[in-house]
Amino acid sequence: MAEASVSESxxxxxxxxxxxxxxxxxxDDAAHLLAVSKTKPADMLRQAYIAGQRAFGENYLQEALDKQQALADLDDIEWHFIGALQSNKTREVAEHFDWVHGxxxxxxxxxxxxxxxxxRGSINICLQLDVSGEASKAGVELQALPALAESVLALPNLRLRGLMALPAPSDDPEQQRQAFRQVAxxxxxxxxxxPEAPLDTLSMGMSGDLExxxxxxxxxxxxxxxxFGSRPPAGS
Structure with missing residues (x-):
C-alpha cells in the first residue's frame, strides 16, 4: 500500500x-480508533503516525517488539497488546506496552x-468479558467479573480502565448491539x-460492527x- 493510501484509509x-x-x-471525541497493525511493517505504522494516529494494537509479541525498536523515535506512540497473553510473555508485555486488552x-x-x-508507571488494563459463551473464546464470565475486577484493583502497578469483548460475528445489527449492550x-x-476506579473504557467493535x-x-x-489494507491468509 502506498504512503498516501494509509493516510487516506x-x-x-x-x-x-x-x-x-x-x-x-x-x-465526535467520545470514541477513538485503535489501529490494529499486526503483520504490517513498521513503515506503514509510521505513515499512520504522521497522519495523526497514536494508538496501535499488536497481537504478536516479537513482531511488536521489533516494530517498537524501529519506531523508538516516536516518543508519544501508544502500544496496546490485544492478543491472548500467555504467562511466559507477561514480563516483556509489562516492560514494553502501555495497555493490555484481554x-x-x-x-x-x-x-x-x-x-x-x-x-513506567501503571499499565492500563481492560478485562475481557465473555459475551459469546463459546468454549473456545477467552474471557471472564459475567458472574466472575466483579471478583476479578476487585483483584486487579488491589494490584499496585495496574490501572483498571474498563472492559473489552469480542462477540461472535453477526451480520444482524440488532444482535450486534445486544452483545455490546451486555458489555456496557x-x-x-x-x-x-x-466508584473510585477510573473505569472509562469500552474496547469493542471492529470493521464489521463499528456502528x-x-x-x-x-x-x-x-x-x-x-x-492498513488486507492481510495475507494465515500460514501463507
Whole structure:
C-alpha cells in the first residue's frame, strides 16, 4: 500500500467513526480508533503516525517488539497488546506496552503487576468479558467479573480502565448491539460497585460492527484492514 493510501484509509476510518458517533448522539471525541497493525511493517505504522494516529494494537509479541525498536523515535506512540497473553510473555508485555486488552485471569494480572518497571508507571488494563459463551473464546464470565475486577484493583502497578469483548460475528445489527449492550451494562455494574476506579473504557467493535459498538458506548474501536489494507491468509 502506498504512503498516501494509509493516510487516506485512516481519514476514511475516522470519518466513519465520527458518522457513527453522530448517529448515536455522542460527541465526535467520545470514541477513538485503535489501529490494529499486526503483520504490517513498521513503515506503514509510521505513515499512520504522521497522519495523526497514536494508538496501535499488536497481537504478536516479537513482531511488536521489533516494530517498537524501529519506531523508538516516536516518543508519544501508544502500544496496546490485544492478543491472548500467555504467562511466559507477561514480563516483556509489562516492560514494553502501555495497555493490555484481554486480561481474564488473576494470574496474568498479578504477573503484569509484579513485572511492570516502576519507572513506567501503571499499565492500563481492560478485562475481557465473555459475551459469546463459546468454549473456545477467552474471557471472564459475567458472574466472575466483579471478583476479578476487585483483584486487579488491589494490584499496585495496574490501572483498571474498563472492559473489552469480542462477540461472535453477526451480520444482524440488532444482535450486534445486544452483545455490546451486555458489555456496557457490565461496565456500568463495575462503576457502581467500584466508584473510585477510573473505569472509562469500552474496547469493542471492529470493521464489521463499528456502528453497533459505538451505538452502545464503545470508546475504543479496533480497526486493522480498514486502515492498513488486507492481510495475507494465515500460514501463507
Amino acid at each position: 485512516l481519514s476514511r476510518a475516522r470519518e466513519r467513526l465520527v458518522a457513527a458517533l453522530s448517529a448515536a448522539g455522542r460527541p 486480561v481474564d485471569r488473576e494470574k496474568i494480572a498479578r504477573r503484569l503487576s509484579e513485572q511492570r518497571p516502576a519507572e 451494562d457490565a461496565l456500568a455494574m463495575l462503576r457502581e460497585r467500584f 453497533a459498538a459505538v451505538a452502545e458506548g464503545a470508546t475504543l474501536v479496533r480497526l486493522g484492514t480498514a486502515i
